[in-house]
Amino acid sequence: MSATGMASTHGIAWGRRLVIALPYLWLLLFFAAPFLIVAAISLGENTPDTVPPVTLTGSGKTYVQLFADALYPAAYLNSLRIAAIATLATLLIGYPMAYAIARAPAGWRGPLLMAVILPFWTSFLIRIYAWMGILSENGLLNQFLRGSGLVADPGTILGTEWAIYLGIAYAYLPFMVLPLYAVLEKLDVSLLEAAADLGARPWRAFLTVTLPLSLPGIVGGCLLVFIPAVGEFVIPDLLGGTETLMIGKVLWDEFFSNSDWPMASAVAMAMLVVLVIPIVLFQRARAREMARG
């Protein structure tokens, strides 16, 4: 066994360890470890007179309250429902777009895709703010409806759940289109030709060939939209009404308005439990994608 061989093998091993360890430790410390602290705090009690306003008691009173007060379960269910509807809306807008881009001439695909992603590079807040100006009572949409004489007395969308669906679909559209495009672009056109050759009309070919084969993209895109949408704060806060109950907003208020850290932590832990299945699904899907390479 040659000496240089041994020495360099050690060199590789150390370089490799460093490459893995540095980001690993960073994420363990600043992403994973905080959840343990959240778990600990969620079992504590709110003591407004101390700094920080928490006493670690390990009582679990917060969780009792979480289930006893109808507000919290309602907020969770509401968030899941709103996120699900908004995800479906995003899919319905995003799928035809992704499909059309994937079928466009090769030279057009890059620019078209870029045009979908471009708004994402501008400020999220400002894009949501744009909808406030459009959807308000005297906003551009109602001005247009009244001016064109289509609707004499349109209601106000701003402050309703409709505005939230719109906002989520708008803000998260690129996250839906990208994974869908990735699978649709790889889809072999000759499969559709084979289906047509075997007697399938275009719609049937789509339903029996394209749609099933694009399922990984649909799952990926929906998870990318659904999971963050459940905990969304800015969109319900700015576009939703005061009575809109979403869990992200509840957490925010517990923390910033009530300064109740244990309750906010318990809300976060419960949200994590609700989301753990979709998050694991998402991670699995990514791992599969990586394995396919």
Place this chain on the structure above:
Amino acid sequence: MTAAALIRIDGVVKRFNDVTAVAGVDLEIGRGELFALLGGSGCGKTTLLRMLAGFETPTEGRILIDDVDVTHVPPYARPVNMMFQSYALFPHMTVARNIAYGLERERLPKAEIAERVMQALDLVELRAHAQRRPHQLSGGQRQRVALARAVVKRPKVLLLDEPLAALDRKLRERTQLELAELQQRLGITFVMVTHDQDEAMAMASRIAVMDQGRIRQVGAPAEIYEQPNSRFVADFIGLANIFEGEIVGHADGMLRISCDPLGGEISAPANGMTQAGPIAIVIRPEKLSLHKEGAGAGCAGKVRNIVYLGDESIFHVTLETGAAVQITRMNADRRDAGVIARSDAVRIAWAPEAVVVMPR
């Protein structure tokens, strides 16, 4: 161990998890040889080549190059260079920089690097393309850059992974000759992997036929074709008529073999096998002669099909015993023998020397 052996592979085994890619290979490759590892996909030939290059470490056994154990030497410290199947040219560097890359790693003086790069470019006739990027070259030009980049380091061994697979057929045949000539001129030992038997036959001084992680036979191309040591090799290389039979006696170096498909007892050279018992025989299709039905030795049969290939034709004949036989005939002598058509009654004959006996 022969004195001339440059590469010695001793009992090498490579397992990936549960899969055994190489199942125990012993092999010696001499200095200056053009050696081919031939086999179907998954036979272990590429894994063996990658172990020679140092990209894989054997699970068992060892590899010596020039009497130095390199089993655990990393790729960058081995006196071996490789030409990759995909060529693996560096896309962000010019042709000249690609070729200079290996010399720069040796920290040679700039002037020497420049000179050797020029020599290598001349060798592959690409001096005019020195400043091009790989994506601006044709497939054949890329192949030559990959070759120049590998030989410029003057390795003791050049490894070639399917060197011609990416070229079209015409270019491939021309390049086969060029590569073999270059090997003679440079005197570097070449070890190449290929799944293409024609390529191996045309280029190699010796061939190792591999199957399921093992070497089935090693020898010169003619030896492997004329004297296959097993049904696998006989079947893998070229067309072969293989029948089962039984040794019933021997005398004067000739065997008497009872072979029902060929209609009874036939004789064949003993070839070291004299033990009575079941064997298989092979007769190459060009060693069978085909005659219109008439008197004489051989087996009677009927032409079932004729495959016309231009220079030659393949006759599929069903013998009266029910056995199927293939016979090739050069089309130059079609007139002499008289035209044989489909459904004609024919007779096939062969010399005893044409029969090769193998274990069953």
Place this chain on the structure above:
Amino acid sequence: MSGRTPRLLLAALAFGYAFLYVPILTLIIYSFNESRLVTVWGGFSFKWWGELLRNDTMLDAALLSFQIALVNACVATVLGTMAGFALARYPRFIGRTAFTGLIAAPLVMPEVIMGIATLLLFVALDQLFHWPERGFTTIAVAHITFSVAYVAVVVQSRLADFDRAVEEAAMDLGARPSTVFRTITLPLIAPALVSGWLLAFTLSMDDLILTQFVAGPQSQTLPMLIYSSVRLGVSPQINVLATIIVTVVAVAIIIAGWLMNRTRRRQMREAQAVR
């Protein structure tokens, strides 16, 4: 394919792009509005542009955001490249599954959860070590944590795309692993590093929720300022800011696209010259 299908697809595309761009266009148009009321057109004016440029609080916030984004992008690109490399190149190491989880989770984790979790960590650290002080450092660390995941994904997919044999060839020609990385891998994944850096920069410039949790009372980033201003209702100055951001991003992307196009066309010309 029947003639109807492309038309249907075109309609879907047109609707999609209108949905994406009309709101942004309205923002830009109304940034030139004379009226204070954002949705009532009162004539063309640069009034709000002047107001914004005299707004020191806004400029300070923008500067702070810019500085944090710069630090975040650089650190996240280094850590994210390492992580992406580990994912793409090391198929087996202890804790790999957990590692892929640590990379995937920040991509989808609701920000309110990450926000409260990261803040509570900083509070705990402060109790134990009297460090870090909340402000620039805590915001940057929090941003780096989720940016690493994005950079890692970009780098990993680029690494997965290219022919491993190229790296093997370099090693075969005598390059040690560190040299292979410097002379082959790094130049080839450079475009991914640039995209990753820009992505991290943008995410940081844009982040509100995480920042709101971990920022101290002294520091206010641009999104925090926009949020507090927007909560009070629409403000023409925000329209101006939006116009500036959209213009900067659009110009940057057009320049990038033009540069890429030029390089490609030059390469194509060179390729034609060969024949």
